[in-house]
Amino acid sequence: MTVLRRWRTWAWVLPAVVLLLVFVYYPIADNLRLSLFSWNAFSPEPRFVGLDNYAEAFGDPVFWRALGNNAAYAVVSLVFQGGLSLVLAALLEELVGRRTRGLLRTLYFIPAAMSITVVGVLFSFLYNPRYGLLNEALNGLGLGHLARAWLGEEGSAIWSVIAMSQWQSVGYTAVLFVVAIQRIPREYYEAAKVDGGGPVRTFFSITLPMVREMTTLVVILTISGAFLVFNEVMVMTAGGPDNSSQVLGTWLYRKAFMEDDMGYAATVATVIFVITFAIAAGQLAVSRRRRYDS
């Protein structure tokens, strides 16, 4: 009787468990399997090909270019979201009075509250070679020689997308850092002030070490975000020109839904899975350790 009763508590978790098993776990396991097959929408019977898809991916320059672009995304995002955001947050806390601080914080967060499509479409207008604001500004400043077809040139397409992404995310991470800084006991700062430390030294001796946890988390989130990136690239360049701005996510999409090469696409998905899973497991380890520390 009591055993039955205890099992009835499963009714509470069942919906969540079923949803997870059917729509999260099963597809990811199935993806691993599918990456060993060759199939498309017109040949519904998948053909087993072993590791052929992997061999093809690893021998495909576009795959490596995409991976490289993901890495570039990660590095730039680290600099901006790990560095600039923290500096902005520290400055907000150090310089700005309560009222204005709230206002600026809200302002900084606005891009993150906007849909990536809105931002992407907006920026593709700003980047337009003929009428875009960016080229207009460069021409106006006498820097006309820098003007270019930002999203239409291989040298600049991915960087233009990355720049837009920083615009959207720096404020968001800055707000996270603000919260972390506010959790630092005020006494530390008072003591530092009394010890004669200037704001810069205080930043390095107190703020930086005290927000270490948040920094680690931001770093992890940023890196895994950089390997999952899809929307930004899809909206602005769809990977072009000549696949120069392709990232793993968009390459997967193109292979699966444009070129109809599902097995190859599943292989790319597996690579993304391995990378992001490793990073996420790292995050978990870090937050575990933190819990033991405190």
Place this chain on the structure above:
Amino acid sequence: MISTSLTRPAVVRAQAPIRLRAVVGRLLGWSLLAGFGIAVLYPVLWMVLSGFKDNQEIFNQPWGLPGELRWDNWARAWDLGVVRYFTNSVIVTSASIVATTLISAWAAYGMCRLRLPFGNGVALLVLGGLLLSPTVALIPLFRLLTSMGLFDTYWALIVLYTAFRVPFTIFLIRAYMIELPRSVDEAATIDGASTTQIFWRIILPMSRPILVSAALLQALFAWNEFAFALVFVSDDSLKTLPVGLMAMQSRLLTDWPVMMAGLTMAALPTIVLFLIGQRQFLRGLTEGVGK
């Protein structure tokens, strides 16, 4: 206290050069803050203002103000699809908010306040769900949803937005529920309340603050989600805003003002939601990030 009094003289002596440096530093700091503020605000402002311009003004005076407030741009954008995409987004977002928060709250309740057989297994399952990214599942989900007949329906998005956000939301809510004093449900049990009654009448109302945070974060997620919406809905009349806007962009390639008006209308709800629920947003974000 003692150390304070000892070091004070040194501070006084060093004051003059520090002050100059401090002024310069402040100036630099402020210009960075202001510069970033402008960099963030200007494109957004330009988007809103361009929605009132005509093509001539956008192309010839991109920096100028609109000559008049052309509301018909907004009406056109609305009629050309925004209204439909907007409605779809509202439907999908609200349904997924209700489903996610309820299912997560049930699970969190079951996991942290009841004795659940194999509770650790469930916790692990949920935890693992946090580590898996939606992009990876696109192709199998595509097969799954087509075979279930959910492809190209609201349900595809509602179910997926719920499934992929349930782990995060469970952890968010669980962290809060754990902190609630055990004594309340013990007292209620003694009064003869069932676990069900305790959940609906006591735990759920007490968790309201975190439920609001969870709902807001889910709103932000679902309103802006793009990859699933792109792949799993292809009927133009079912598209949500993020994907619909792209379709609009390809229809309106040379009509910038109408597009800008459409973009502004698409961005507005989440911005307003953020402005209203800022505190809850931040709580959810920081709690969630720390998980």
Place this chain on the structure above:
Amino acid sequence: MNTHRWTALLLGTALVTAGCGGGSAGAPAKADLSAPKDKSGTLTMVTKFADPKYAPYFEKVVAAYKAANPKVDIKLEQVGDQPYKDKIRVLTASKDLPDIYFSWAGDFANKFVRAGLAADLTGVIGPDTPWGSTFAPAALKAFQYNGKYYGMPVDLDGKYLAYNKAVFTKAGVRVPKTFEELLSACDTLKSGGVQPIAFGNQYGWAAIHFITQLNAYDVAPKTLETDYAPATGAFTDPGYVTALKQFGDLVSRCGTKDANGLSHETAQAQFLSGKAAMHYLESVEFDVLDKSELDWSFLRLPAPAGAPGDTNALTGAPDGFLVNGQSKNAGLAVDFLKFLSSKENAATMTKDIGWLSPVKDSATSANSYPQLTDALQDIGEAGSFAIWLDTITNAEVAGAYLSGVEGMLSGSRAPEQVMAGVQKAAAKAKKEVG
């Protein structure tokens, strides 16, 4: 009291059972094309004509058919050009292919034929049948595969170089007769401060249309046919490299550097505003020019002197509709298509949306404007259609061409490198088909 628990359980089981009950795949059946005795039932139809300029015409025809046959319901879905490619793949994969669906001529249609998803219409639309004899034979031929006819052509489309007469006159430029004359005309225009050709290549296909035409000029028809078929593609003929080189010259002397970042429509706007002298566009787009103030005419992209290929080939193709080979309503579908292609409806199409119809005698001075009738005549004179390179080849080869030419435009690839990429893709396609 326990209701919510039950809801939860129900929800759970619903999901589980749904997860197990896979879709039921209809067994391949031979479509019955004979006209139904009693016209009733529901037809599904998907087009790529969501554009507000085109959509109303199809809605109108559907409404008219429904009014005439009250027991028939037609579920018409129209999506955009790009989304359609995704949409139809998805519908195919989920075995939800509509009764009637749009198709480009070329490998796009052939894929459906090979998969048994397109009904063989030879018996009803072959050139010798009453219905088939109402169409221009070249248009029917575009949907021929292994000697059988699979599609009903709905429009005719040719790619032309439109030019602004006033700008030509002002710059003292004569209408070029050869590719070389075109290039030197560009030089003259450029030195006069006019952009010679408005060219936007944001999604890559605009360049591919030039290449389609140049390939037809530079490569012998037999070789082209072999290479464009996925089972036999090699792309080793030197003509392909020549075509790319000519295209490179064309862009550097007639185009602008930022083409990859500009949309075709933005480029078109430049031509419409008189800032550019020429614009390469499809005859289905002529309507936009006709509605403008522009004084314009058009020519084919002129062939290079001594080109070894078919110099009378014209880039273009009819678009058409296929009937689902597994449709239970195939007979009704054919009946509707007959209605759609009646001379009256075809003439309305030309009048309403400015498309040329493959239905004989459908364009007259009453329902079209001079340039359109000229185009119809020109299409009639063309020896053959050079079907769009990105729809006649398989997706892999098309992808290699698209990105390769983009790379060429931005200066990172030489024509030989582009072809190396195409050859690799062709090899892969061969492996998949064979």
